[in-house]
Structures are given as C-alpha cells and as structure tokens.
Amino acid sequence: MKARDLFFFAAPQAVGGQAVIEGVMMRAKNMLAIAVRKPDGEIKVELRPWFSLTSHPLLKKPFLRGFPVLLETLVNGIKALNFSATESVPEEEQEEGGGLTAWHLALTMVVALSFALGLFVVLPHFFSVGMEYLGLAGDVDTISFHIWDGVFKLSLFIGYILAISLIPDIRRVFQYHGAEHKTIWAYETGVPLTPANASLHSRLHPRCGTAFLLFVLAISIVLFTVLVPLMLIPWTPENFIVKHMYIVGVKFALMVPVSSLAYELIKFAGKFHKNILCRMMCWPGLAMQALTTKEPDDAQLEVAIAALKCALGEEGC
Secondary structure (H helix, E strand, C coil): CCCCCCCCEEEEEEEEEEECCCEEEECCCEEEEEEEECCCCCEEEEEEEEECCCCHHHHHCCCCCCCHHHHHHHHHHHHHHHHHHHHHHCHHHHHCCCCHHHHHHHHHHHHHHHHHHHHHHHHHHHHHHHHHHHHCCCCCCCCCHHHHHHHHHHHHHHHHHHCCCCCCHHHHHHHHHHHHHHHHHHHHHHCCCCCHHHHCCCCCCCCCHHHHHHEEEEEEEHHHHHHHHCCCCCCCCCCCHHHHHHHHHHHHHHHHHHHHHHHHHHHHHHHCCCCHHHHHEEEEHHHHHHHCCCCCCCCHHHHHHHHHHHHHHCCCC
C-alpha cells in the first residue's frame, strides 16, 4: 500500500515526500517535484502543481482535514508513480500516451482503497469471527473479539511489509524512501543539500507515512472496541451474516474519523518529536521504518536532493 508516505514538517518551509520507482517525489507548498533516474543515468525532474482537495477553509480545520489530505495524497502519489514508471524504462519501451487518464486514476484509487479496506478491515474482522467460532473469542460486542481483530490486523500489516521487502524492485523503492528521509533531515537541520551531508542523517523520520498507517491501525482498534458495541444498541440484526456485514459497514464509515484523528496525532508527534511523550508515540513508527527504509547510496541521495531543490524553487526544472 505504500501508499502512502507523505508527511509534513515545521522546517524553514514545510516539505513532504514519497519514494517512487527509481526516484523520489517531494512537495513544498503548492508544488511537487518528481525526480527519476533514467536508464542512461540522467536525472529527469518534473515540477507540477499539487492537486488539492482542501482549498476550502473549512477543510483546513483540524479533525476535518485528515481524510481529504489522505485522498489528495493518494491522487498525487499515484500520478507520481505513473510518471516514474514511464521515465525509469528505456525510451523504446515507453508507450505513447501511456499517462493515466482521469478514469484510469479514479479506477486505480478505487482498487487501491478497496484492497486496503479488504485486507485490513474485512479480513481481520472475519478472522475474529473464526476465533469466536472456535470458542477463543466472544461476540462482536466483547473486548476479546476486538483484541483478536487488532492482533491479526497488526500481524497482517507487519507480514505484508516483510513479504514485499523480499522483492528486489521494492527494496530499491525502500532505498529511495531512506534517501527521501535523509534529504529532508538535511534540509531541516540547515546544512547544504549534498549527498555527503544527507548521508550523515537518519533514514528514519517521525512523520513518515509508515507511522501514519500504524496510527490508523492503533486508533481503529481502540475506536472499534468502544464504538461497535454502541452501534449495536439501537439495532442488532438477528441474522448472523447481516449482523456482521452491518458491523463491517460501520467500520468502513469509521475509517474517515480514524484517518482524521491519526493525521492530527502524527502532526502533533512530529512537531514535538523531542518531547518524551511524543517520542514514545513515534517509537513504533520508527521501528517499523527499519523495514520500510533501506540505506541509500550517493546516487539515490542525489535524486532525492534534485527533487527537493526543484520543489523549493532553488533550481530550474
């Protein structure tokens, strides 16, 4: 799902990023830059406006902005991945007119969201139903049901990351993920943006998208445990299948406030990452980044730096 590694910083200028195929996408203000290492060794950089769903003042408010930001991040991320997939192959293999149309983009987003919800909402729920059938958990309104749901959800997430990390191409993306973090750390500390300076910094960052996903999983476990039993008070379907489909539907609806709350928590934890409480909140996400980031080489750092400089307007692109 990887979706998904966009984060923001309270540095001289707020920036964020995402690893793509053989490259990095960086955002600064209302612009994004995608830098990709082409097969001939050249770095191709493209500057684009950031597609936004939060232009209305109301959608910029805390606890309302989280879900729209998640959607716009997916849109911009998928577009960046499409560009990198095209530019990272030899020119003779590039298809004419191979860019994503609006329909392709919409379909890709629907498929990606459906896959994520199916994998991390539907599958864990029915795993817990299986535990109930075996007598190892109570009904859906008990804490034990949601404990199993949470255990399976976290196990599935970690297993998924471990499995895809074995794919050589994904390992390359994880190296660019590390290059992205190191470059932004160098920018935040105010040192000149060079591969040598960036290499001295950590490949882990408290506001990485991996941490965001962990916040989403953790918050969903807590909220589902509390709110699902409450939703059964006004109406509890007698039919077993209808009852559980109703609960799954409730969980889908709750993902909007869950993602919004996770967004606010990760912004808070990142802003005050030196505070002991925030460091404790960030620790699980940093530990997970040991899996989703790898040490980059200087050539990969050079690509990340090119993207950031372009996004900041420091170099023509």
